[in-house]
Amino acid sequence: KQPVRILAIETSCDETAVAIVEDGKHVLVNQISSQMKTHEQYGGVVPEIASRQHVESMTIILEEALQKAKLSLTDLSAIAVTKGPGLVGSLLVGVTAAKSLAAATQLPFIGVHHIAGHIYANELEHELTYPLIALVVSGGHTELIYMKERGSFEIIGQTRDDAVGEAYDKVGRALQLPYPGGPHIDRLAMEADGTIELPRAWLEPDSYDFSFSGLKSAVMSILNQAKMKGQTVEPSHVAHGFQASVIDVLSTKAMRAAEQYGARQLLLAGGVAANQGLRQALTEACAAANIPFVYPSMAYCTDNAAMIGAAAFLKWEQQAFTGLDMKAEPLMSL
Numbered sequence: 001k002q003p004v005r006i007l008a009i010e011t012s013c014d015e016t017a018v019a020i021v022e023d024g025k026h027v028l029v030n031q032i033s034s035q036m037k038t039h040e041q042y043g044g045v046v047p048e049i050a051s052r053q054h055v056e057s058m059t060i061i062l063e064e065a066l067q068k069a070k071l072s073l074t075d076l077s078a079i080a081v082t083k084g085p086g087l088v089g090s091l092l093v094g095v096t097a098a099k100s101l102a103a104a105t106q107l108p109f110i111g112v113h114h115i116a117g118h119i120y121a122n123e124l125e126h127e128l129t130y131p132l133i134a135l136v137v138s139g140g141h142t143e144l145i146y147m148k149e150r151g152s153f154e155i156i157g158q159t160r161d162d163a164v165g166e167a168y169d170k171v172g173r174a175l176q177l178p179y180p181g182g183p184h185i186d187r188l189a190m191e192a193d194g195t196i197e198l199p200r201a202w203l204e205p206d207s208y209d210f211s212f213s214g215l216k217s218a219v220m221s222i223l224n225q226a227k228m229k230g231q232t233v234e235p236s237h238v239a240h241g242f243q244a245s246v247i248d249v250l251s252t253k254a255m256r257a258a259e260q261y262g263a264r265q266l267l268l269a270g271g272v273a274a275n276q277g278l279r280q281a282l283t284e285a286c287a288a289a290n291i292p293f294v295y296p297s298m299a300y301c302t303d304n305a306a307m308i309g310a311a312a313f314l315k316w317e318q319q320a321f322t323g324l325d326m327k328a329e330p331l332m333s334l
């Protein structure tokens with residue numbers, strides 16, 4: 001039987017990524033051109049620059065992927081791309097490239113939701129068992145999702161203000177750490193020999209929603225007050241207190257959801273799933289509650305195209321293809 005080889009493209013934010021995934025499991029190549037260095041100097045992603053760089057990198061990355069996999073376009077089964085959500089100018093570059101390829105090759109075309117991609121990144125390495133609770137945490141998303149079965153999503157909680165990764169990056173900037181601040185705060189928190197007690201936003205007792213702007217403001221006000229008094233605050237203590245608050249709220253709500261919904265698995269996904277402290281806390285909580293816990297390896301946590309290939313395979317199995325009149329959807333819902 002011929003393997004199903006999906007070429008997947010992801011350009012929703014600041015990574016130009018192309019992958020070829022076989023049968024939804026085997027990653028033949030996973031090419032990424034990161035624009036981190038470019039955006040670092042601005043302290044965040046500049047949309048205009050991001051889309052221009054995607055244009056410059058796209059054909060190079062595509063050729064690299066095919067060359068590295070020793071495949072030609074005729075060896076492929078389908079072309080997949082992130083349809084949304086994301087930055088419109090960035091999405092458009094990937095969508096246009098993918099449509100052109102599909103039109104030229106006459107291969108089936110598959111539009112994928114970015115968050116479905118983050119979730120199914122787990123299928124590259126794990127068996128998923130349903131029902132499950134997915135905790136999706138990234139620079140743009142903070143969601144608790146109930147998945148009754150494969151392909152079904154019910155958002156049971158989400159952030160009311162900042163996404164977790166966004167809060168990490170803002171606090172990172174306040175601590176004068178390089179962009180993105182997430183990994184740096186994670187490292188500082190792990191090394192810290194002290195902490196600063198910070199608030200936790202639990203919201204209503206039965207709510208699965210999140211709020212991180214108050215926590216972020218608390219950090220800012222501690223730093224500002226110290227500055228006015230001419231005192232210094234140890235950055236690793238701030239990082240430790242901030243990360244402790246984030247992890248406490250995320251893991252407490254995720255575990256409560258897993259129990260209430262009778263989840264047979266807890267799944268972690270998104271860029272912040274790379275966080276060592278969060279992985280550790282959920283590993284321990286899930287072991288105590290006897291709920292299997294899965295998360296992707298580091299390379300599949302932050303934005304990549306292999307996860308889009310994995311999510312597209314699901315649609316391939318259902319033969320649920322997308323028309324070439326598909327439009328990028330910057331605010332697409334799951």
Ligand code: KG4
Nearest residue numbers: 138139140165180182271272274275302303
């Ligand atoms: O999934 P992703 O690559 O892009 C979005 O779809 O948003 O996530 C990027 C986010 C950034 O905010 C970054 O700071 C955060 O993931 N991140 C981390 C860690 N590694 C990446 N946050 C906390 N700890 C980490 N180790």
Ligand code: ZN
Nearest residue numbers: 138271302303
């Ligand atoms: Zn993402």
